[in-house]
Amino acid sequence: AQSVTQPDIHITVSEGASLELRCNYSYGATPYLFWYVQSPGQGLQLLLKYFSGDTLVQGIKGFEAEFKRSQSSFNLRKPSVHWSDAAEYFCAVTPNDYKLSFGAGTTVTVRA
C-alpha cells in the first residue's frame, strides 16, 4: 500500500524567510501528488498538484513544489513567507483511482 511521510511535525520560520516542507511517498509507480493547506478551523484548500511533465510546479499563494522521482519526494517551497502562511500543510498522493492518502501534516508557525 502506498504511504506518505511528512518528516517534520512542526516548523517555525521567521516572516520573510524561506520555507521548505518535505514529503516522501512510497509507491511502485509515480502517483499523482498534491499539497493542501489547512488554516485554523477551516477545511483544506489545494495549493498545487503534479501529474506529469515539468517536475517544478507552481501553485497558489506563491508556493511551488518539485517532484524528484529518484528520491520519491515532492517538497513544497516558498521563497518568502508571510504571517498568513501559518497553517497546517498536508501532502497527499493517489495512484490512478479515487482515493487520496494523506501525510500526517506539518504545522507551520510564522514568527514576526
Added chain:
Amino acid sequence: IAGITQAPTSQILAAGRRMTLRCTQDMRHNAMYWYRQDLGLGLRLIHYSNTAGTTGKGEVPDGYSVSRANTDDFPLTLASAVPSQTSVYFCASSPGPSKNEQFFGPGTRLTVL
C-alpha cells in the same frame, strides 16, 4: 456559490447514540468522500462514492455507513457512537477521479462521551 456544506458544525454525543453527519455539494461533482482528521494522523478516508448510487470503503470504515441516493448529498452515519469516533470529520467532492482536485467542506467536530 456555497460549494460544500456540512452540518452540524459541532456536536457532543453520548456513547451508543446514533448520529448522522450531513454533507451537501452544489457543484454537481460525481465523486464524494468522508475523512476523519485526528492529531498526528492526518486525514484518513472513511468511505467514498464514485457516483450516485455507488459507495466504497476507505481506510477506516468500521462503525460508519454512507449512502448516495443522489448527486448532491452524502450523509455519514454512526450507528452506535463510541469515544474513539471523537474526531473532526470532513466531507469532500471532486468532479471525477482523484486526478481532479478535491474540494473540502468546513468540517464537523464530533465529541463522543
